[in-house]
Amino acid sequence: MVLDPQRWLELRRFRALFEAGAVSLTEIAKETGLNRKTVRKYLSGQAPSAPPKRTSNGRPRKKVVDEVAPLIDAMLRAEILIKGAVVHERLASEYGSTINYQRVKLYLQEARPRVAAELGITPRELAGLHRRFEVVPGAQAQVDWGDEGKILAHMGIAKVYSFHMTLSYSRDPFCCFTTSQDLQTFFDCHRRAFAHFGGVPMSIVYDRTKTVVRRHVAPGEAVPLHPEAVGFAGHYDFDIDVLAAYRPTGKGRVERQVLIVRDHVLSGRSFASIEEMDAAFMAWVPQRRARTHATHHEVIGERAARDHVALKPLPPTPYLVAERHLRPVGKDCLVAFDGNLYSVPARKVRPRQLVEIRATKTQIMLHATVPDSGGQTLLAMHPRAVGRRVRVVEEAHWDGLPTGRGRRTTTGDVPPQPRRERLPGEEGGPLQALLSRAAATQVEVGRRPLSVYDELTGTRPFTTHPATEESL
Structure with missing residues (x-):
């Protein structure tokens, strides 16, 4: 099979990744839509090293994209990560170009790295691919949450979450189930994971969860960490590795484990408590460790033994998260x-x-x-x-505050106290007479006619008309 120039260019961009072992022939065939044998032929050097570029008269063939190439380069210089669909749309609406979208996409694959090199920057995205990395034993673990929904709704528990930690070298898993994702629960799950593995990895990879990151920042800026996350990491002596936003492939090992646990531990089963779910995972762990992993092609348990030996020891006292x-x-x-x-x-x-x-x-x-x-x-x-x-x-x-015991109050339920009779010869003074209501009733008050007050004030006494009195 002889590839046309467009398909050849599309396949050529995978050569460096294939030679570095970052992608397999199956993945490239799936991405390009070509047969796996065709991919092997062109990437192994058995096919021509370049597509046919010349016509029968020996002159270079003119490409349709050459007419709009300067425009595309200008758009890339303005925004190096501009999407191919946006470039094609602007060429059609602003310049009346009828070029095919696939030709624009193929040209961008070649032009984007070139323009980025001219500008002295590196594109953050390359055709949706990522570099696979491997670590040494004990070097790294990855952490993630899983949402298990209403699996215990029949027991009155509205929602259940699964906490996952995976050792990156061996893919040895840990999982526990909770009803909360708060700060204390998050780091309590860490302590349980460290006890399960028998030590602490050198670094742990997180996404930008609020229990690790204090607030979100723009790309390229330093990520402010939560004070309790910093204190916890310092106590257990591991480094915090926070991924860039929207990069789940950076912790693909634990992302995959969330699905594996859901399929092998939870699927098709019913539970009555969180403890039963934890016990089901622990019962499944030996089966998982007995399997040969499809990536490193070793038994997970054997590789996990080397991972556990390389972990840092646990501190003598746990860290109190608050x-x-x-x-x-x-x-x-x-x-x-x-x-x-x-x-x-x-x-x-x-x-x-x-x-x-x-x-x-x-x-x-x-x-x-x-x-x-x-x-x-x-x-x-x-x-x-x-x-x-x-x-x-x-x-x-x-202590030291007023107790209120000196106040005399009654609720009406207490019977009245009998009045103390004055002893013979006991005389109350003027103050005692004022304070005692009974004594006040016995004080003699002088009585005078109102005319006395009229004379004292010099006012005319009030009189009524005789006719008025008769009418009354």
Whole structure:
């Protein structure tokens, strides 16, 4: 079979990748739509090294794309990653070109690297392909989440997630199932994975999940990491490797494991709890380790043994992962967090003072933002409340505050106290008479006619008309 120039050019771009072992003949045949034998013939050097380029008269054949090549090059210089469909659309709408889209696409495959070299930049995408990489034992692991949906909905659990960690050298898997993807759960799953493997890899690959990346940034900028992720990685002594946005092929090993676990562990089965799902995975692990992997062509368990030996040892104490928040202290010495209230010592805080809350899955720790004279910041520690609208108070925190015991109140249910009779010879003073209602009723009050007050003020006394009195 003799390829036409267009198909030959399309096949030629795979030569370097094939010689480097990055792609197989089957993958190239699938990508180009050619027979596998034809691909082998042209990439192994058995076919002509170049397509026919000359006509019968010996002059170079003129290409249709040559007429619009300067326009395409100009578009590439303006945007090196411009898509072929956009180039073809603009050629047709702005310049009235009738060139075929396939010719534009083939020309871009040749022109894009050339123009990028002229501009001194490297395109971030090359025909959707990626470079395969291999690592040494213990060098890397990859982490990802899987969404298992409503697999436990019949037990009242709305959603279940699967956490996956895969050792890149051996493809040895770890998986556990959770009902949350929060910060504490994420790194608790890490600790379980490290215990499962018996050590810590030198680096872990993540996508831009919010438990690792503090915020998203533009391509090429430094990625700000979550403080707890930095602290956790420093405690266990591994490097964080964050992928570029929208690059799932960078952690293809664990991406594939999510599907494998879903098919071999969960498919066609019913479970009653998270613990049953974890037990089902652990029961399947020996079967997985006994298989020969299709990529490295070795038994996964044998390769995993070398992987485990090269891992770093676990630290003697685990890292305590906590959410950190700033909250003000109320006048009642209570701090609100997650719909609940927690007390702090009244003698160590003031109203509206900001305190730092460090919340784990089981504890709430309240710290001052400025250390005291002894260098300590811890104010109080409480068990984390379950539910909402719960008050967690330690009575000793209110020492020194008014208790309200001096107030005299009655609810109407207490019988009235009998009045104490005055002893013979006991006389009450003027103040006692004012304070005692019974004594006040016995005070003699002088009575005078109203005319006395009229004379004192010099006003005319009020009189009524006789006719009015008679009419009344």
